Amino acid sequence: MGKTTGFMEYKRQESPYRDELERIKDWNELNNPLCEADRITQASRCMDCGTPFCHSGIIFNGLPSGCPLNNLIPEWNDLLYHGMWEEALYRLLKTNNFPEFTGKVCPSPCEGACTLGITSPQVTIRNNELAIIEKGFEEGWIKPFIPVKRSGKKVAVIGSGPSGLACAEQLNKVGHLVTIYEKADRPGGLLTYGIPNMKLDKKFVKRRTDLMEKSGITFVLNTEAGKDITKEELLATYDSIVICSGSTTPRDLRIDNRDASGIYYAVDYLSSNTRSLLSSNHEDGQYINAKGLNVIVIGGGDTGNDCVATAIRQGCKSIRQFEIMPEAALERSSDNPWPEFPKVKKVDYGQKEAIAVFGNDPREYNISTKSFEKNEDNQVIALNTVKVEWSKDYDGRFFPREIKGSEEKYEADLVLLAMGFVGPDRSLVEAFGITLDGRGNIKAEYKNHSTNVDKVFAAGDTRRGQSLVVWAIREGREAAKQVDTFLMGSSNLP
Ligand SMILES: Cc1cc2nc3c(=O)[nH]c(=O)nc-3n(C[C@H](O)[C@H](O)[C@H](O)COP(=O)(O)OP(=O)(O)OC[C@H]3O[C@@H](n4cnc5c(N)ncnc54)[C@H](O)[C@@H]3O)c2cc1C
Ligand code: SF4
Structure with missing residues (x-):
């Protein structure tokens, strides 16, 4: 453990997000990295605890607690704190082939299991991981690996x-x-x-x-x-x-008027946008465009959030995100203790952008879409919904019950189905x-x-x-x- 009192002296500092209203003008990454000195300070907050759960990768209640790759987190945090970047890199690469991906997109079950998280904000494990691999690329330590001998297989x-x-x-x-x-x-x-x-x-x-x-x-x-x-x-x-x-294979929503145009799977929407961005900086127009449209995303998860952020960058007129499940609690509940993955409400980057642009969180909870409406050109124009409440059946399983009189109609020109695969x-x-x-x-x-x-x-x-x-x-x-x-x-x- 590099600095015994690091976790007492320093506050958690994440790699800062760019301002919402600025970043929606481009397709560049959301965060800027911390400087090296601040990153080392963040590594010093790791307590190198006797029984670290951060690297355990255990499944509790169907969700991972700790890193599924068993990344040797306390070890590379310590090396990082001592400025031993190259040694930290090799320790990291022992378990993770691509820290540059997980360091950006991982939901960090490691941080949910960080011991420091019991009393204080967790160590910035994911950001530290990213800093180590990026330093490796910057310094030229990452090179092609050509095996000395081929097996013939x-x-x-x-x-x-x-x-x-x-x-x-x-x-x-x-x-x-x-x-x-x-x-x-x-x-x-x-x-x-x-x-x-x-x-x-x-x-x-x-x-x-x-x-x-x-x-x-x-x-x-x-x-x-x-x-x-x-x-x-x-x-x-x-x-x-x-x-x-x-x-x-994306999950479909087989309800009336599903055949209307303007209804797409989220992954088709997102992939068309990225392909066009990479091929022509969107000049080829070969993508599903939300510009000027009322957009409804069905599915309140991460993919839905990616759709929200993409539609905002394309210049949508309005954005909503429907979730059939109830809103999660703001803090861990008693049946979701540390070191389980925290099932708490998160306001993700796209939702933050929606708040900045439209003034409100785009998510509606406990809402079920019953049918689509379309016009004579077969274009989707609206969604009919009903609110649900969740009850437990005799086996303790949750199921949704529709609330009479809660039916509503929402205008929509573009509907994105983000309900998983x-x-x-x-x-x-x-x-x-x-x-x-x-x-x-x-x-x-x-x-x-x-x-x-x-x-x-x-x-x-x-x-x-x-x-x-x-x-x-x-x-x-x-x-x-x-x-x-x-x-x-x-x-x-x-
Ligand atoms: C929109 C979206 C956002 C996500 N965001 C995150 C995130 O932020 N963080 C996170 O941890 N996870 C995220 N995920 C989940 C994560 O991307 C996947 O779990 C992960 O990519 C799965 O990896 P894979 O290699 O198993 O499959 P995939 O990444 O799906 O790759 C499978 C590949 O196989 C190819 N293929 C399929 N059939 C054939 C064939 N017959 N012949 C040749 N090639 C074929 C496909 O074209 C594809 O390229 C996201 C998923 C989606 C849809
Ligand atoms: S952020 Fe890195 S260390 Fe944490 S769980 Fe993901 S891969 Fe593992």
């Missing part, structure tokens, strides 16, 4: 999201020749075509995938496995295949003859990752269901270890 990874990238990087490290097949025109999965640029600038995704290419990993883009290249071709060419194809693309699953589990995800045990098809493994959202970048990296690493063991009889991969 070839592996195909399907999908270039964080699970596929982590899996490929680990397998390359131990000498296997890896080819990543990606159906999109750019690599990165949802890092590129889900998470908006202001949360994760795509130049950082490119920086990483360029580095991986220089390390000997091949990216084959615009190629859909199961269609452009068949299962038989893949099995004949590669010693093993890892499916990291994500959970890409229900599993992997069925065409790939069918092409490979893969068995699914009861939730509709690819059936493969965690930490084993093999599917019902010989030589074929699965990792990330496609196996786990819709999740987080940090879990995708973890799964990619675990799958790589299993594939290495399958190919070589044993594995030294962590």
Whole structure:
């Protein structure tokens, strides 16, 4: 522990967010980094506690507590406090292939489990992580890793999201020749075509995938496995295949007039915006545009928030975000104690921007959309809703009950469905003859990752269901270890 009294002397200081009214004028990232001296001060707040939960990655009540990657947080905080940036970097890279992604987009279950959080604001773990990796890039400490000896084994990874990238990087490290097949025109999965640029600038995704290419990993883009290249071709060419194809089937809302135009899945809306931004700085006009429109986002989660922020930047006329669940408490409730992931109300960046622009939080809670209305041109014009209240059934499960007389109509020109995902693309699953589990995800045990098809493994959202970048990296690493063991009889991969 670097400074025994750091947590008593210094206040938590996050990397500052740019002013809401300024940042909505562009697509650049939301935060500015702290200077090095302030960052070191923040690291000194880590108490290096005897039983740190921050790096435990335990699941409590279905949510992770502590870092799912088991990042060695107290260790690198201590090194950072002592100014030993390079040593901190190597400690960080032991467990996390891509801290530059998690350092920006991770919801930080580590911070929810930080011991200091029991009495004071937690250590800025995520910001510290980002500062360490960025210093590594700045100083040129991060270099391509070309293995001294190749194993002679070839592996195909399907999908270039964080699970596929982590899996490929680990397998390359131990000498296997890896080819990543990606159906999109750019690599990165949802890092590129889900998470908006202001949360994760795509130049950082490119920086990483360029580095991986220089390390000997091949990216084959615009190629859909199961269609452009068949299962038989893949099995004949590669010693093993890892499916990291994500959970890409969005949950639909099958209500009256769902066929109206102007109703889109959130991920289609967000990806069209990013693709156009990257290709032409929006000059090609090839994106779903909210300019001048009344926008309603159905789904109160993080993806919905990304839609709110995107619509505001495009210049929407109004924005609302509907959530069927009740509003969360402002502080932990007694049945959600430390070190569980805190289930508390968060006002995310998009909602803050909506407050700055329109004067109010765009979220409506306990609201269910019953039908859409459309005009004679088949364009959506309104939503009909009803309020719900939540009760418990005999088994203690919560269910919504509609409140009579609470029906309302909301004008809408653009509706974005941000209600999550229900599993992997069925065409790939069918092409490979893969068995699914009861939730509709690819059936493969965690930490084993093999599917019902010989030589074929699965990792990330496609196996786990819709999740987080940090879990995708973890799964990619675990799958790589299993594939290495399958190919070589044993594995030294962590
Ligand atoms: C809008 C949005 C915002 C999010 N924000 C956050 C956030 O802030 N923080 C966070 O931690 N998580 C966030 N997530 C979740 C996170 O992005 C995912 O959990 C993570 O990307 C999953 O990684 P993955 O590698 O398993 O799959 P993905 O990232 O989905 O990548 C799968 C890739 O496989 C490709 N593919 C699919 N089928 C084929 C095929 N047949 N052939 C070739 N390629 C194929 C797809 O094109 C895709 O590129 C967000 C998700 C969304 C939708
Ligand atoms: S990856 Fe996420 S949970 Fe792990 S240390 Fe970083 S911010 Fe925390």
